[in-house]
Amino acid sequence: MAKFAVLQTFYASSSWRNFRLGLIAERGNRCERCAHIIAKPIDIIGHHKIELTPENVQDHTISLNPERVELVCSDCHNQEHRRFGYQSKKSVYLVYGPPLAGKKTLVRQQMRRGDIIVDMDRLYEAVSGLPAYDKPDGLFGNVIGLHSLLIDNIRTRLGKWGNAWVIGGYAERFKRDRLADDLGAELVFCEASRDECLNRLATDEQLRHRQDEWVKYIDKWFEQYRG
Numbered sequence: 001m002a003k004f005a006v007l008q009t010f011y012a013s014s015s016w017r018n019f020r021l022g023l024i025a026e027r028g029n030r031c032e033r034c035a036h037i038i039a040k041p042i043d044i045i046g047h048h049k050i051e052l053t054p055e056n057v058q059d060h061t062i063s064l065n066p067e068r069v070e071l072v073c074s075d076c077h078n079q080e081h082r083r084f085g086y087q088s089k090k091s092v093y094l095v096y097g098p099p100l101a102g103k104k105t106l107v108r109q110q111m112r113r114g115d116i117i118v119d120m121d122r123l124y125e126a127v128s129g130l131p132a133y134d135k136p137d138g139l140f141g142n143v144i145g146l147h148s149l150l151i152d153n154i155r156t157r158l159g160k161w162g163n164a165w166v167i168g169g170y171a172e173r174f175k176r177d178r179l180a181d182d183l184g185a186e187l188v189f190c191e192a193s194r195d196e197c198l199n200r201l202a203t204d205e206q207l208r209h210r211q212d213e214w215v216k217y218i219d220k221w222f223e224q225y226r227g
């Protein structure tokens with residue numbers, strides 16, 4: 001059976017996500033190391049000065065303490081972890097949850113340079129040259145082909161990547177568990193209620209003209225979901 005990734009599940013929790021957003025609102029979008037402006041909020045990383053472990057993550061004086069968290073850019077963050085010789089073992093994470101739950105944000109925050117990411121949306125973008133929300137049906141066969149190839153690479157640990165992140169809805173428990181077992185992946189649930197997803201949809205500029213379509217994606221996920 002697949003294991004649950006305690007640390008990544010913490011980073012997916014709404015307590016951490018709200019905590020991080022609160023820090024950004026308070027401190028602004030300058031990297032606290034190099035003082036550069038970080039243009040997109042998704043790229044602002046909350047770095048724990050005391051490295052989080054499965055043992056200390058539940059201690060909120062460590063994991064949710066403003067004095068122990070720095071907001072940094074990804075360059076500084078990569079440097080920080082290199083400097084301390086931090087080398088995580090090769091882990092595979094299956095990040096799942098409803099549309100607009102924040103799966104991409106989670107991965108962007110937790111990944112390191114040299115990790116591999118497998119995400120249908122990104123593959124679609126790469127192949128079609130179109131924005132992420134526009135996915136011509138005709139390209140599906142080619143995109144899923146690439147996806148399968150990368151999944152295979154991960155299963156066989158082919159290549160010199162650090163960690164692997166497989167992102168998707170994976171609402172159906174049976175399929176999700178089977179894929180996770182197959183890949184030797186740890187499960188990371190990006191939790192969000194249907195209302196939270198619909199709220200994000202309502203305020204998403206890029207999806208402004210695709211609201212109906214996305215309400216369907218969201219509803220479908222919640223219909224299929226088995227925890």
Ligand SMILES: [Zn+2]
Nearest residue numbers: 031034073076
């Ligand atoms: Zn920086």
Ligand SMILES: [Zn+2]
Nearest residue numbers: 046047048077
């Ligand atoms: Zn860090």
